[in-house]
Structures are given as structure tokens and as C-alpha cells.
Amino acid sequence: MTTAIPHHSAPRAAYIHVPFCAHRCGYCNFTLIAGRDDLIAAYLDALELELARLDEPRPVETLFIGGGTPTHLPPAQLARLLAIGRRWFSLADGGEFSIEANPFGFDADRVKILADYGITRLSLGAQSFDAGKLKLLERDHSPAEIARSVELARCRLSSFSLDLIFGTPGETLEAWRRDLASALELTPDHISTYGLTFERGTTFWSRLTHGQLTRLDEELERAMYAAAIDGLGAAGFEHYEVSNFARPGHRCRHNEIYWAAEEYHAAGPGAARYIAGRREVNHRSATSWLKRVLAGESPVAESETLSSEDRAREALVLGLRRMEGVDRREFAARSGFEVDALVGRELARFVELGLLYEHGGRVRLSREGLFVSDAIWPAFLRR
Numbered sequence: 309m310t311t312a313i314p315h316h317s318a319p320r321a322a323y324i325h326v327p328f329c330a331h332r333c334g335y336c337n338f339t340l341i342a343g344r345d346d347l348i349a350a351y352l353d354a355l356e357l358e359l360a361r362l363d364e365p366r367p368v369e370t371l372f373i374g375g376g377t378p379t380h381l382p383p384a385q386l387a388r389l390l391a392i393g394r395r396w397f398s399l400a401d402g403g404e405f406s407i408e409a410n411p412f413g414f415d416a417d418r419v420k421i422l423a424d425y426g427i428t429r430l431s432l433g434a435q436s437f438d439a440g441k442l443k444l445l446e447r448d449h450s451p452a453e454i455a456r457s458v459e460l461a462r463c464r465l466s467s468f469s470l471d472l473i474f475g476t477p478g479e480t481l482e483a484w485r486r487d488l489a490s491a492l493e494l495t496p497d498h499i500s501t502y503g504l505t506f507e508r509g510t511t512f513w514s515r516l517t518h519g520q521l522t523r524l525d526e527e528l529e530r531a532m533y534a535a536a537i538d539g540l541g542a543a544g545f546e547h548y549e550v551s552n553f554a555r556p557g558h559r560c561r562h563n564e565i566y567w568a569a570e571e572y573h574a575a576g577p578g579a580a581r582y583i584a585g586r587r588e589v590n591h592r593s594a595t596s597w598l599k600r601v602l603a604g605e606s607p608v609a610e611s612e613t614l615s616s617e618d619r620a621r622e623a624l625v626l627g628l629r630r631m632e633g634v635d636r637r638e639f640a641a642r643s644g645f646e647v648d649a650l651v652g653r654e655l656a657r658f659v660e661l662g663l664l665y666e667h668g669g670r671v672r673l674s675r676e677g678l679f680v681s682d683a684i685w686p687a688f689l690r691r
């Protein structure tokens with residue numbers, strides 16, 4: 309038996325996960341199945357069934373379709389996906405409707421469908437403009453296909469973002485600067501930059517452990533991140549979250565809802581929702597999710613009700629990832645916990661180390677803290 313989503317909860321955001329890609333890139337450990345396009349129709353049937361648990365359409369301000377590669381779906385199925393999303397989530401006037409895309413296979417037919425269904429924001433997985441780096445990352449597109457995708461999208465969609473990866477084995481600072489310059493030439497509204505990570509279970513992980521790939525020197529990786537912060541800042545982008553940069557008015561509103569530790573709907577394999585204080589994560593295996601949903605069973609693999617203290621700690625970490633940081637008074641009013649009561653000792657230590665600083669009642673990451681932020685958070689989450 310599936311459990312219905314309670315009606316009294318009104319998350320402002322919804323996420324739909326699409327688990328299909330043309331192939332799996334070497335570094336990727338997302339929930340997806342490559343080369344099983346025969347399952348797309350069943351996936352769409354299951355998605356409708358999962359969303360029917362809502363009983364009725366829910367109003368949201370942001371709807372994000374991610375993956376995987378949602379635009380890998382053939383045009384008719386892409387249209388069905390968007391229709392399903394819009395049927396179950398009624399987007400407020402002026403709402404943000406985002407979709408992730410990849411340059412490979414992105415064409416005018418798909419852009420027309422995206423525009424017809426009201427997509428307002430395209431997030432394009434460019435990753436690099438260097439053919440050698442794209443090959444190393446096992447991406448399936450060329451630099452020219454990125455530019456072509458952008459041209460197609462620009463004609464019909466109001467905002468687009470580029471994802472870029474830095475810190476690939478053998479990459480130089482100059483090469484990364486060229487990537488940033490090439491991205492800026494396309495005049496995106498938003499850029500996300502991620503340092504390459506080696507995740508267990510990926511081919512990159514096994515190549516690393518077999519000595520076929522080497523991690524980049526930490527200092528060089530740090531210099532690359534600094535080049536992104538400084539270069540994008542100089543080009544008029546606001547650095548508003550550790551990995552995200554936006555032209556004025558083009559922040560990702562959907563992610564801002566996550567970072568504000570608000571609740572959100574979610575559907576699809578591996579998708580995580582947070583509703584009425586409860587976190588649920590769907591089965592990560594697309595085929596298990598599919599079988600369970602089609603059999604009328606719950607898609608949920610794990611669920612937990614967070615204590616108010618755990619929620620407060622998470623909200624603090626999410627808030628500190630944003631450059632505007634956390635206002636102590638606002639935080640206490642929203643979470644019911646004073647920052648110092650939760651993490652006073654740890655906070656003082658990080659302030660002393662120069663990784664966090666306080667000004668006007670706000671706690672923020674310092675520039676130094678930006679480079680090591682992932683090492684700060686566990687101390688704040690631990691009780």
C-alpha cells in the first residue's frame with residue numbers, strides 16, 4: 309500500500325528525476341540507466357502512478373526536471389513527461405520551470421517542446437569546451453555541440469545555465485581559464501562549477517585505484533576555484549552559493565528553496581522529498597523503483613523523521629553554503645535554536661581559523677572558508 313502525501317503540507321518546490329542517459333560518463337554516480345530506452349514508456353507510466361499519490365495537483369513556485377538527461381527522451385515522450393509534470397504541479401504565475409539537458413542530441417524539435425510546455429530555465433551540462441577534456445570525462449558531445457545547443461535554447465527559453473567541471477586529471481590552470489572564457493563568450497545567465505570528485509562505483513574510481521588516473525594537486529584545484537570566483541565575479545556574476553554564480557535576477561530559485569531548508573516534493577527513482585518534517589528517498593535503482601510503483605507498491609526505500617535539532621543543524625549548513633550566510637536572529641526564529649546553542653564551540657573555532665566570520669549578526673563563509681567548506685560541515689552536523 310502506498311501512503312498519500314498529506315494535504316496540509318505545501319512545499320513551494322517540486323523535483324522530478326529522469327533516469328535516462330545516452331551513456332554513462334566516467335565520473336558519474338547519479339541514479340540512471342544508460343542504453344535502456346525501451347524502459348522510457350514504463351517509466352512515464354510509473355511516474356504518473358507515483359504522482360497520483362498526491363491525489364490532486366499541488367501548487368508550486370518552482371518545478372525542476374533533472375536527471376540523468378531529461379532531454380534524452382524522444383520528442384513525444386519528452387512532451388508526455390512535461391505534461392505529467394505540469395498536470396501534478398501547478399506552477400504559480402512567474403514560476404520557474406527548469407530542465408536539465410545535455411548537448412548531445414539536443415535539437416530544435418526538443419527546444420520547441422520545452423518552450424511549448426513553459427520551460428523557463430535550461431541547465432546545460434557543458435562541462436568543458438576542450439575536446440580532450442570532454443573525451444577524458446567520457447562525455448559524448450563536442451565543444452561545437454554546446455554552442456549549437458545554446459543558440460537553439462536562446463531563441464525560445466528565457467534563461468540558461470552552464471555546468472562546468474574543473475580539476476580533471478592533467479588539467480592546467482590555463483586550460484581551465486580558457487574553459488571559463490569560452491563559457492562567458494556564450495553569455496549564459498548562470499554558471500555552476502564543480503570540482504571533479506572520484507565516486508566509488510564509477511569507472512573513474514576504478515581507474516584511480518588502478519593508477520590509470522591521478523588526482524590533481526590540491527593547490528592547483530584551489531587556484532582553479534579561485535579563478536572561477538574571480539573571473540566570473542569580474543564578468544558581472546554574483547557568487548551566491550559555494551558552486552553557483554548568476555547574473556542579476558538569474559539565481560536558481562529552485563535550489564534557493566533547498567538551501568533555505570524548506571520542504572519539497574519529489575518523484576522518480578532515487579528522488580528525495582522532504583514533507584511535513586519527514587525525509588523520504590525513493591529506490592535508487594530505476595528498475596526496482598519501476599517494478600514497485602507499477603505493482604502498486606511504495607517507491608520509498610528510506611524514510612526518517614528529523615528531530616527539530618537535526619533540522620536546525622541541516623538548515624544552518626545549507627544556509628552557510630550561501631554567500632549571504634545565516635542571520636542569527638532569523639535562524640533562531642525559524643528553527644527554534646540559537647546558533648551558539650547548537651554549534652557555539654565549533655563556530656568559535658572556525659572563526660578563529662578565519663574560515664567563517666561574523667558581521668552585523670550574520671555568520672558567513674570567508675574566502676578562505678570557501679576553499680575548505682566541505683571540511684567544516686561535518687562538525688556542524690555532528691551532535
Ligand code: SF4
Nearest residue numbers: 329332333336375376
Ligand atoms: S550526462 Fe550527466 S547524468 Fe548522464 S551520465 Fe553523464 S554526468 Fe551522469
